[in-house]
Amino acid sequence: MGLRRAQALRTERGKQGAFVGGEASGLGPDGGTSSRQAEAELQDERDLLSAMTRSRAVVADVLNIVSAGDFRSPAHGLVFLAVLEAYAGDGPLDPAAVSAALAGRGDLEAIGGGAAFDKVMSADARAGRAVKRAHRVRQAAVRRRLAEAAAVIDHAVASDAPIDDVIDLAENTVLSATDPDQVLEVPPFCDVLEGALDEIEAIGSRAGLMSGVPTDFADLDALTNGLHPGQLIVIGARPAMGKSTLGLDLLRSCTIRNAMPAALFTLEMGRNEVSMRLLSAEARIALHHMRSGSMTEDDWTRLARRMPDVTGAPLYVDDSARTLTEIRSKCRRLKQKRDIKLIVVDYVQLLDYGLRQFASRYEEINEISRHLKLMAKELDIPVVAISQLNRGPEQRTDKRPQTYDLRDSGTLEDDADLLILLHRDDAYEKESLRAGEADLIVAKHRNGPTATITVAFQGHYSRFVDMTRD
Structure with a gap:
């Protein structure tokens, strides 16, 4: 039954050619035009x-x-x-x-x-x-x-x-x-100021509507007004805290909820794992039911109900890129061809810079961090970089992470416009009174205040949700 249902839910997707032909260029053998x-x-x-x-x-x-x-x-x-x-x-x-x-x-x-x-x-x-x-x-x-x-x-x-x-x-x-229509001269400040005033006026005219990419977390959106173009957003957590899940939640909000194109570059998960997590979160099907082949009729019904929205989401998933050079190249093409609005990189410590050699891994991660920020500015879209934390929290009585716990880097904190540290008490103490809760600790916010936002962790559905949401 399950196999037939799975086959019934599959959709055909056309393959896009890698090359679009055109007319002869008319270039002569010397490289000039005849x-x-x-x-x-x-x-x-x-x-x-x-x-x-x-x-x-x-x-x-x-x-x-x-x-x-x-x-x-x-x-x-x-x-x-x-x-x-x-x-x-x-x-x-x-x-x-x-x-x-x-x-x-x-x-x-x-x-x-x-x-x-x-x-x-x-x-x-x-x-x-x-x-x-x-x-x-x-x-x-x-x-x-x-x-x-x-x-x-x-x-x-x-x-x-x-x-x-x-x-x-x-x-x-x-x-x-x-695309030659780019600004090659440094504009005078009066022009820049006029653009800023236009943006302020546009924000005011939206009557409270989100100006950035929505995260689907009410308190976080109220604090940040969404994720903004040019920002580097760093999400840091210890292993198994759910940082990849949080990154997928941001992508679900962007692509499924708001129909904005986005890209995920994952060095930790394969495409099938990403797909299963997205389906689990969207259809509210326990991930272990999918993996064990024990989905119920209700599970299949919920999956069928959510499949059109999930398959129609403008999400691009790449699990093959291993260097920052590859990711930058692919992001430029995606921005030009698909006009993506959000990039998520999971996670920084698995990423190599490229062909350049560095004296230490610390120096290489610092350079990766700097270029992720530059990429966000160049493409004018928010870039979410997921980062591991070192063992510092385990060595303290208070397990809550600090900004200096970011692993292998001294500049991730410096380059980030928004730094979110993820913490769950029940990851350290199974009988915690806060079981099922998670703290999004906004430790750095370049354009506003910091805060700690409590959300619900539904690990069986591979997602975080607002505390007030069912």
């Missing part, structure tokens, strides 16, 4: 601009596809900006309006004068082909930038730089080539 390909690209640009000057609908369709920097000809980039200026105005959108915008910007002579502008305007202006041409202009721009990036990477590979630095340079160079 003259024929270059002229084809320029003609696409002229056709696109000509179509844009005759239809507001065309401008609206291609506005999110191309930018001024995508044009091979700088003159065409200037015409594109003039089209956008005319499009934003109240008057008609036609070649005369664009020409006037160019003259008003002082760019008409820069593009070669009226004759050069007329050449653009005489191109094919059929609106039906504009979107396709916009995609071709964008693709050609990416190919050119990738060719430039390849030269930079080739130079770095030939240098004596550490391999990890070369990998970082390669990834950032390729990402910059595919």
